[in-house]
Amino acid sequence: MDSVQTGGKGDAMKKCPFCAEEIKAEAIKCRYCGSNLVEHDSKSETTNTVGPDGPQGVERGDNASLRANRTDGLRRTVTDDAPLCHPTSSWGFLAGVFTFAILIAVGYWIWALGPQYLGERFAKARTDLGKPRMALIENALKNFELDCGRLPDESESGLEALLEAPPKLKDKWKGPYLQKSQLLDPWGNPYIYMREGRVNVGTFDLISYGADGQPGGEGDNADIVND
Numbered sequence: 001m002d003s004v005q006t007g008g009k010g011d012a013m014k015k016c017p018f019c020a021e022e023i024k025a026e027a028i029k030c031r032y033c034g035s036n037l038v039e040h041d042s043k044s045e046t047t048n049t050v051g052p053d054g055p056q057g058v059e060r061g062d063n064a065s066l067r068a069n070r071t072d073g074l075r076r077t078v079t080d081d082a083p084l085c086h087p088t089s090s091w092g093f094l095a096g097v098f099t100f101a102i103l104i105a106v107g108y109w110i111w112a113l114g115p116q117y118l119g120e121r122f123a124k125a126r127t128d129l130g131k132p133r134m135a136l137i138e139n140a141l142k143n144f145e146l147d148c149g150r151l152p153d154e155s156e157s158g159l160e161a162l163l164e165a166p167p168k169l170k171d172k173w174k175g176p177y178l179q180k181s182q183l184l185d186p187w188g189n190p191y192i193y194m195r196e197g198r199v200n201v202g203t204f205d206l207i208s209y210g211a212d213g214q215p216g217g218e219g220d221n222a223d224i225v226n227d
Helices: 037-043 061-080 087-112 114-148 158-162
Strands: 004-006 012-015 022-024 049-051 054-056 192-194 205-208
Touching: 114 158, 114 205
Parallel strands: none
Antiparallel strands: 004 012, 012 022, 049 054, 192 205
C-alpha cells in the first residue's frame, strides 16, 4: 500500500503512485494525472501464480495500471477533448451566399446595361472605321488624277469613275482603282463625293452621313468628313 501522511489540516494524504503528487488518502482518482487509483490498488495485490506448465509471471499491477491509464488518456485526447467544429457549416454557407449574390449582380448588369454598352461600343467602332475607309478612296482619287490628269467629275458618276473608265478618259484610265465595296461607308451607304470641296477648299470632299444616312445628327448619326 502507498504511504499515508497527515496534511496540515488533519486530512490523511498519500502520494499518487503514477505522478508522485500528494492527494487525499481516500481519493479514487488522481486529480493531477487522472490515474485510476482503485484499479491500481486492486492490481498491486496480484502475485505470481504457478500453472501446470510451471511458473507463469503475472504482470504486476503497477505496470498494467500505468498502461491502462495511458490508453484511457489517449482515448480522452482523441474523443472527449477533440473540438467538435464544422468549418464548412457556417463559412461554407456564407461563401456560397456571397458567390450567389455576385453572380446575380453580374447577371443583372449584363441584362440591363450590357446591350446599351455593347451597342455604344459597336456604334463607336463603326464611326472609327469611317475615316480609314475614306483614306483608301483619297489614295485612289490621287492615282486617278495622276493617270488621267484631273479628278473625276460629278457628271461622270463621281466615284464610279474609280471602278469603270469614263468614256472620255479610256486611253488614260488604268483602273479599277478600288473595289465597289470600298466605296461604301461602315453603314453600307455610298460616300458622297464633291469635286469642289466646301470643307476642304481647293480640293475634294468625301462625306459620310452616318448611320441614318441624313445630313447632320449626333453620335453615330453625325456626319464624317475627310481631313
